[in-house]
Amino acid sequence: MASNHHTDDVFVQKRRPKRPIKFNIQLNEEQKLAKQKIIESPITVLKGMAGSGKTLLATQVALDMLFTKQVEKVIITRPTVSKEDIGFLPGDIKEKMDPWLAPIYHNLNALYNKDKIQKLLDDETIEIVPFAFLRGRTFLNSFVIVDEAQNVTHNQMETVIGRLGKKSKMVVCGDMAQIDLKDKRETGFSFLSRIEESVEGFSIFNLVQNHRHEIVSPILKVYQTFRD
Numbered sequence: 264m265a266s267n268h269h270t271d272d273v274f275v276q277k278r279r280p281k282r283p284i285k286f287n288i289q290l291n292e293e294q295k296l297a298k299q300k301i302i303e304s305p306i307t308v309l310k311g312m313a314g315s316g317k318t319l320l321a322t323q324v325a326l327d328m329l330f331t332k333q334v335e336k337v338i339i340t341r342p343t344v345s346k347e348d349i350g351f352l353p354g355d356i357k358e359k360m361d362p363w364l365a366p367i368y369h370n371l372n373a374l375y376n377k378d379k380i381q382k383l384l385d386d387e388t389i390e391i392v393p394f395a396f397l398r399g400r401t402f403l404n405s406f407v408i409v410d411e412a413q414n415v416t417h418n419q420m421e422t423v424i425g426r427l428g429k430k431s432k433m434v435v436c437g438d439m440a441q442i443d444l445k446d447k448r449e450t451g452f453s454f455l456s457r458i459e460e461s462v463e464g465f466s467i468f469n470l471v472q473n474h475r476h477e478i479v480s481p482i483l484k485v486y487q488t489f490r491d
Contacts, residue, residue, distance in 0.1 A: 284330045286323055286374045294320045297468040301434055304466040306424070308412075308455050309436045311470030317436040318410050320470070322370040324434070325406040329388070334406045334431065337389045339367050340397065340423065341410040364391055367410060394419055403428040412437035413452045414444055420451030 290298060294316060301307045301324050309317040325337045343363050361368075371380045371389070383389040392400075394415070409415065409423055412435045420435075427433050437452040444450055459467050 284327050286326070288319065288323070288374055290320065290323065291472065293470060293472050297470060298324050300466050300468045301432065305431070305464045306427070306433045306435070306466070308452075308459075308465075308467040309434055309470060310438065310467065312438055312440060312473065314473045315438075315470035316472075317438070317470060318366060318408075319370045319374070321408045321410070321434040321436055322367070323374055325408060326371075326375060328406050328432070329383075334404055335388075336402070336405040337383075338392055338402050338405050338407045339364070339389070339410065340392045340394055340408070341367065342394055342412075342414045342419065367391075367408075394423070397422055397426055400426055401428040402426050402431050404430040405432075407431060407433040409433065409435045411441070412455075413439055413442045413450055415451050416444070416449045417451040417454065420454070 297307075297309065297320055301321075309321060311317050325334075328334045329337050341363055371384075380389070384391075405428070407423075407427060412420070415423070415437075424433070435452070435455065439450070439453060442450050442452075456467060458465050
């Protein structure tokens, strides 16, 4: 009787390891450390001055997890700083939010193929959700980005964090030096720094490197010192 000891080798085919997603913009070492923190934590707060790459990093990690099927959707929300009163603007919800979400679209298109990004937007795999429409929703198996979070009030911050469902991640991006609220004490972003030590799985990463013109960082530091 012929030996069939080789059959295991015939029918068991090794899977090739997945190739990493190729993005148009590569992360620096600081951003790679922050990305690892995001991967390890259900909720991560990204802090940093203008130009530190908070939104770009959050968007890159979100796309990476979407393309590698670790999440099914990417949810992006951002306050309008006008008490969410966007009804006076023409068009549907997306068109009303476009002026505030231009930086998000810029980062999406800068990171990856523009046509493919548009397809994901069209079929709502990447979804833009105004703060005013968060109530009653639960984000399941999703990557949620809260951008410009320094302009999110305490109540709004509690609402958006409460929407996070199973198998999901949230990245909250903000800079205390860029608060546009009439009463700066209303920002819910400052309170987040108190949570890290008391809640497991909640992390904060402060980005310090600036990715704009080299003159920007020292000028912003002077402004920060003046405000303090």
